[in-house]
Structures are given as structure tokens and as C-alpha cells.
Amino acid sequence: MAAKATKSSPKKPSAKKSAATKTARKPAATSKGSASKSGDAPAAAKSQIAKNGKTRTPVAPAKPSRAVFLPRAIANLDDEDVLMSHGGGGAGFGRCGGRLLSSKIEQLICHKLGLAGVVHSHSPRHYEVRYEDGRVAAYAPMIVLRGRGREGKSVVIEAVEEADAPIMRKVIAFRSQYGQEFYIIFVASDDVLDEVTLAAYDESCAVTNVNTLIARLAE
Numbered sequence: 001m002a003a004k005a006t007k008s009s010p011k012k013p014s015a016k017k018s019a020a021t022k023t024a025r026k027p028a029a030t031s032k033g034s035a036s037k038s039g040d041a042p043a044a045a046k047s048q049i050a051k052n053g054k055t056r057t058p059v060a061p062a063k064p065s066r067a068v069f070l071p072r073a074i075a076n077l078d079d080e081d082v083l084m085s086h087g088g089g090g091a092g093f094g095r096c097g098g099r100l101l102s103s104k105i106e107q108l109i110c111h112k113l114g115l116a117g118v119v120h121s122h123s124p125r126h127y128e129v130r131y132e133d134g135r136v137a138a139y140a141p142m143i144v145l146r147g148r149g150r151e152g153k154s155v156v157i158e159a160v161e162e163a164d165a166p167i168m169r170k171v172i173a174f175r176s177q178y179g180q181e182f183y184i185i186f187v188a189s190d191d192v193l194d195e196v197t198l199a200a201y202d203e204s205c206a207v208t209n210v211n212t213l214i215a216r217l218a219e
Contacts, residue, residue, distance in 0.1 A: 093107040096110050096114075096122050097122060099122035109159065109210060112210055113217075118217055121146065124144055127140070127174060129173035129177060139167075141157075142158045143156065143158075150183040154183065155182075155217070157184075160192065161188070163188075163192045163195035171186075175199065185203045185205060187204075
């Protein structure tokens with residue numbers, strides 16, 4: 001008799017293979033969790049507000065405070081000011097090289113120097129000056145010429161509109177300490193020049209003669 005054909009039973013997949021298949025089909029739990037958390041955040045906030053019974057206005061984060069700018073005209077009003085790294089002048093008379101001009105006379109001198117092609121800078125830095133009583137202050141020359149000198153010294157142009165201006169004390173102290181390095185030309189009206197002490201400058205010039213002064217400096 002012919003032997004009966006035996007049916008081969010199909011092999012069952014291994015446990016490891018089935019586990020891998022289930023893992024591949026299962027979506028990532030982290031994406032669901034993050035999505036649900038992000039979606040529930042507004043709802044949680046609303047429920048918290050409803051629970052407390054009060055509506056809170058969101059507070060904007062505080063902006064970082066800006067550094068205080070001390071213009072030249074303000075800084076020189078205080079004889080007890082500390083040494084500063086800022087230069088410049090008061091507001092209302094324009095700018096030159098990023099510096100604010102402090103007075104109408106400084107604006108006039110700056111304009112004439114520019115027309116004559118004389119390179120200059122306004123309050124390029126502060127110098128420590130010491131008064132007779134031992135106190136220390138900071139003085140910033142109004143205008144310093146570049147590449148042009150007198151008697152082997154750098155030229156400083158200083159100007160005031162009043163003889164009793166607070167800057168006068170600093171100019172006198174500056175010339176007393178740095179007179180070997182800087183040649184100070186003082187510009188003011190005739191009435192003011194009559195009252196200004198000779199210890200404040202090496203050379204003086206009336207406002208009406210600024211054109212002549214600039215022409216000589218440009219030579």
C-alpha cells in the first residue's frame with residue numbers, strides 16, 4: 001500500500017520576530033506625549049485661572065537698562081564728578097564724528113575747520129585734572145586738531161560763552177598739568193576774553209576772528 005502523504009504543518013513565527021513586528025507597528029509614545037502636553041497647555045492655564053477665579057495679565061520681561069550717557073556740557077557742571085569714559089557735548093547743535101556739539105561756538109568752529117579741511121575730533125578722551133585743594137575731576141578738551149601742532153604740542157581749541165562757566169576751572173587745571181603736551185587756543189567773545197584769566201590759554205581768539213584763526217591753522 002502506498003504510504004499516506006503527511007501534511008507539513010506551517011512553522012509558527014518565533015516570539016522574537018513577532019515582538020519586533022509589534023514594536024515597528026506601534027507609534028512612538030514620545031510624539032504622542034509631547035503633542036498632548038503642548039495641546040493641553042492652554043487648557044491647563046485656563047482651568048487654573050478658572051479655579052482661582054482671577055484673571056492675570058501677563059507681565060513682559062524687563063528690558064536691560066542702557067548705560068547712562070553723560071554729555072560733555074552736563075559732565076562739566078559737577079566739579080566732583082568721577083573719571084568717565086564718555087565724551088561728547090550737549091544736545092541741539094548737531095554732531096561731528098559721533099560726538100554731540102555743546103555750544104553754538106563749537107558748532108561754528110567745527111564748521112569752519114571742516115571747510116578748511118582741518119582734521120579734528122571733539123572730546124576724544126577725558127584727562128584727570130587735580131585742583132589745588134586735592135580734589136580730582138575729569139576734563140575733556142572741546143576740540144583737538146590731528147596732525148597739526150604749535151611749538152611741538154597738540155592743539156586744543158576751547159570755547160565758552162560765559163566767563164564764569166564751570167569748565168573754566170578744569171581748563172586752568174588742565175593747562176597747569178598738561179601744558180607741556182598741549183597748546184590751548186581759547187575762543188570767546190571780546191567781553192568774555194577780557195574776564196578770562198591768562199592761565200587758561202596759550203593763545204586767545206575772538207569769535208569774530210574765527211575765520212582768520214582757522215585759515216592760519218590750515219596752513
